[in-house]
Amino acid sequence: MMSSDPSETPAISQNKYRLPKNVKPLHYDLTFWTDLESLKFGGFVTVDLDILEETSAIVLNCSDDLKLADASVHCATLDAGQLQSAQIVADKELGRASLNFPAALPAGSKAQVKLSYSAMLRGSMNGYYKSAWQRDGKTEYYALTHFQPTDARAAFPCWDEPQLKATFGITMISRAETVNISNMPAESEVLYDPTSTRDANLATLLSTLPKKDDQWKLTKFQKTPLMSSYLVAFANGPFAHLETKVVMPLSGRTVPLRVYATPDIIHQAEFCLEVTAKVLPLYEKIFEIEYPLPKLDTLAANDFDMGAMENWGLITGRTSAFMMDPKKPNILARKSIAGTQSHEVAHMWFGNITTMEWWDYLYLNEGFATLMGEAIVLGEFARVFPEWKVDSAFVANHVHHAMVLDAKRSSHPIEVECPDANFINQIFDGLSYSKAASVLRMLSEYIGEERFLKGVSGYLKKHLYANSVTRDLWDGISAASGEDIIGFPLITVTETSSGIHVRQDRYLNDGTPNADENETIWNIPLAILTVDEGGQAHVDKTAILEEREKILAIDTSRTFKLNAGTTSFYRVSYTPERLSKIAAEATKEGSVFSLSDRIGLLLRCFGTVQGRIDPGQQSPHLGRHLAERNESQVTLLSIPLALPIGQRYLDLVWVSALNSLAGVIRPFEDHRQINDSLRAFTRTLFVPIVQRFGYDFPEGESVDIVELRKTAIQGAVVGRDESVTQELRSRFTDYLKTGDKTRIPSDIAKPIFQTAARYGGREEFEAILKIAEDPTDTYRSSAIRNIGCTEDLGLMKELFSYILTKARDQDVVGFCLGLEANPLARRILVEFFQDNYDHNKDTTRYSMALAQSLETIRARITYIERSRDDLSDWLTKNTTVDALVDSTDLVYAYDWKTLIATYFAAFVTPTVMSAIDIFCIINLHHKERIRSWT
Structure with a gap:
């Protein structure tokens, strides 16, 4: 285990965007008030420091939103423990403040900095910000934080870099009728009594509170473990909660779990709470490390920029990420909530206990949590929801999505340098999540899932409460990697008299990598599936392609396939004859190919065609080889025959089919x-299929049939089928007449809203918009994403105006995605962007x-x-x-x-x-x- 002694912390690199390394924060005491009426907050923070180098200036992060009132520094080693007032010099561009004082602080000493400040609650969904909700028809507000990656500085002055871990003691002052929550449990909560306050600093702060005659309370929270500033979290508002408890397998401790939300929607938190209770003990068992906090809370917010956030002990996120009406079961919502919450709980260990040294290594956090939370724990390994076939869904979603992004020249490595704070937010993309997860999945399959998780456990134990880089994880799982890789390879397979000839080249979606773009040589686990004389399948996980090309000895008279289980991150190009044989094998009852193999074959189809390679851009060997394939790609016809046979797995394949079409x-x-x-x-x-299965979802129906019905109805809508259109419109018409959504099953709300918006008029438009505006309505996301399907030009323009003036910030992208999917709205959307370019330039x-x-x-x-x-x-x-x-x-x-x-x-x-x-x-x-x- 790495010591938390600051002298053993790796040195912080120096550049324009990083703080000086002359001091290191050890502990913050943060005391602040929140007033939800004036929408202001303020307070003071006291930070204990190690002085690593002699200095007469301390630089820390501070947003220009904060109005700093005064600053001072105290150092016991100076004469008489001198308290020095500091001159504050702000740097708005870099989000910093320099505290300059007359007497230098000696190296090796301890010091304490105190700063007072005040600010308005932001409306931008980062820092400490306000979120609106409706109570009895009146708009009210609550406040919560979102600090990742660099917005803790907008809530209090701090050292806002992940490597600069410290402990935090937080005291919140709020109106008595509100609820305060933070990373740790409340240690005490008392009403403010001016006659009993002994702390002079606190008394001064309380005396300045707005409407000081009102009743205020002080909530003091337990001290946190060592943690990065971006993981600090707190919220104040009229919250209600649901609660359960779990007994942890290693410690035997009973840990309370809560989900918080406003009272109007708290009943929708049951499933989220259930998922938390399932996965938290599992992670403790898998990682072999005790969950270090006394509780785990989740807060569902009406306004939230990202999907969800793994603040230690207080997960936060959108209502759509956690909430589902228990009376209207929705398989898509269940899968989304389970995947999101399991992802965030994985971060309680991977990311929070052990944290990336800098944002260059974001993929360590997000890639692992994506793989762990959305595939391994929810699937066959832990059997939380084994009926969901999450590994195959991972292929259809994450592997496919990552390849689509990574086939572009504008791709980036999963490990990417992030010097500038403006750049950090850009790498929260499909490559840091989906590609990183796909690469880690490939590694897990190569060495075996059990060994992989043992290695991860060892990595976490070695870096407890510390920071890490890529090499640390690779060392932990004994992997030889660490290259800065952009893109992924296309493996071309040619059969020879003694086996197969394999060659790797970079795959691009336009099919024409030039010489400079085709220099990378990957270390590729080939995972070759072969079949013996008895018809039994075997997978050779030792076969690695470490050079441009090589010959491998296998019996090509029998079935074979590279990338068994679609576990590795590359595409394969076979000869037309071999592709036909693979397709024929895939259609057999009891085929040696898994569901993931078949889905991978289907998804590769469209990508391979769009990414046809121009032989003239390649080496003579590759050019000749691929020229034959471009002329003979009619064999791609055979790929759909790789669909699974029978009822059990058909749903995922039809989803993939619809997406490709x-x-x-x-x-x-x-x-x-x-x-x-x-x-x-x-x-x-x-x-x-719609005619066979209809539009209703009987209770107890299998997940496969639910998914197949949903996909078929959506496919019929894509095809603009008149009979399906009439049925869906009639269901929405019933809702307009009665206000009852009984005939709008949540699983097909999307195509119903899509159809109502496309073929309806003002009445339908206004009804969908009303749903989109209601944060308590579980159909809200479907309404936002599909109201843009309207083909009425006047309503379209009204929607553009609404987006610009009234839409919640978090919903703007959803509205625009709906419009972008509408062929009639697409050009108007471009004009809308051009007309408002000054807001985006x-x-x-x-x-x-x-x-x-x-x-x-x-x-x-x-x-x-x-x-x-x-x-x-x-x-x-x-x-x-x-x-x-x-x-x-x-x-x-x-x-x-x-x-x-x-x-x-x-x-x-x-x-x-x-x-x-x-x-x-x-x-x-x-x-x-x-x-x-x-």
Whole structure:
């Protein structure tokens, strides 16, 4: 275990954006008041310091929001323990204040700095800010914190860097009728009595309180362990709570768990509390380290910038991250809440006990919590929710999302230098979460999950209450990595007389890496699945590709596949013949391929086609090899045959199918003929499933059927099916008449709101907007994301005005995403951005996301230009699609093997094959099974 002795703390690097290393904070006493009527706060902070170098100036972080009243420093080693007043010099650009004083503090001494301050509660969802809620029709406020990454300085002067850990003693002063919560439990809580206050500093502070005749109370919290400033948290408001308790497996302690929210929505916290009670003891057991705090609280806030935040002992987040109406079960909400809360609880160890040294290593926190919280703990390993198939869902969501982002030139390494505070927020993206988690999952699969978690436990134990860098984690799990990697490889596989020839090159979504972009050599666990004479599958986890290319000896006369279980972070390009054989094996009952294998095959389909490689940009060997594949990619038709057979796993595959098909529809929305044909095909796939399973969700129904019904209804909406549209509109019409949402099951609220907004008028628009404005309504997120589907130009303009003037800050992105998904609104959205450019023209805080978006647009343009004519020609000439649209019975009658041969002959472009023909075969091959399920 690393000592917390400051002399053993690694040196802090010096640059413009980092604080000087002449002092180190040891302990903060933070005393402050909050007035929810004036929306102000203030107080004083006293910090105990180690003086590491002689200095007559102390520099700390302080936002210009804080009005510093006075500052002083006391050092016992100076004559008579001299108290010196300090001159305050602010640096607004860097968010700092320099305290200059006449007598230098000697190295090796102890000192104490005290600063008084006051400020307004922010409205920006960072620092110490206000959140609005409605009580009896009146808007009221409560206050809470969000400090990650660099906003503790906006609530109190501090050393706001993760490496500068300290302990914190917090005292909150508030109106007597409100509730105070913080990282630690309350040690005492008393009403303010002016006659009994002995602390002169406190008496002075209390004498300045607004409306001092009102009743105030003092809540003193227990001292925290050593922690980084961004993990400090506190809140004040009219909170109610639900509570349970758990007995921890190592310590045997009983730990109380609470979820706080405003009284109007607290009943929606039951499931969040249940998840917390399930996973907290599991983590203690897995990490073999006792949970160090006496309690764990969660606060659901109406206004919150991120999804959720892992403040130690006081998790905070959006209401949608934690709350669900218990009377309206929603599988999507359950999965989201469980994944979010399990993710944040994982941070109580990984991130909070052991913290990254600097924000360069953010992925250590977020990648691990994503893998641990959303896959390992919720799935088969701990069997919290094994029926959710979370490992396969991880492939469909995180692995796929990471590859989409990482296939861009504007990608960045998972470990990325973050000198400037403006840059830090940009790396809270899919690469720091999804790619980092995918890489860690690859490592876990390579060495084995049990050994992986043992290594993580060792890493945490070695760095308890300290900070770490990448190498520390790799050392902990005995992994040889640590490269600064951008992107991921495409592995091309060519069969030889003695085995297979494999080669690695960087994969890009436009398919043309130049020489400079193709220099990286990855260490790639190949995870080769082979089958023996008895038909048993074996996975060779020792096979590593550490160079550009190599030959591996395997028997190619039998089934084989690289990246077994889709555990590694790379794409594979096989010969057309091998791809057909893989697809054939994947369709068999009792196939050697897992669900994750099959989903991976399906998701690779669209990506591989969009990322076709130009042979002229590659080496002669690779160019010749890939030229053959570009000419023969009709074999991508075979990939959908890798869908799982039977009821149990079909839901995830249909989700992947719909997402891939939507990826083809979107680029061609402005091409009427193509778009109409694509939507007709989509109807062919999904409407029969809707007809089979209907629109209601009986209690006790399996998760798989729930998910399949949801996906089918959404697919029918994408296809603009008239019968489904009428049914969904009628359900919303019933709500307009009665105010009762009984006929709007929460699992299909999204397509219902989407349809009501698209085909309705003002009445529907205003009803959806009313739901979107109500923080107590569990349908709120669906309303926000789908009201932008309106096709009424006047209502569209009203929505833009609403976004600019009335929408909560946290909801602006949701509204805009809904509009961006509407082809009629998209150009107006661009004009709206241009008209309001002055509000956004400083791109320093989102330059990476901007670069990724621009690259996506360019890649989509290339894709359209390359495929438009072929796609249009194919849709015009091929009559099979028309037949499929005209007759569902004809769909059932087709023999899918015959149809494959027909499509091979008719195929013109891989674009069509990857998303149209493929899904037809999915449909044909499983319709009869779907019919027989109930």
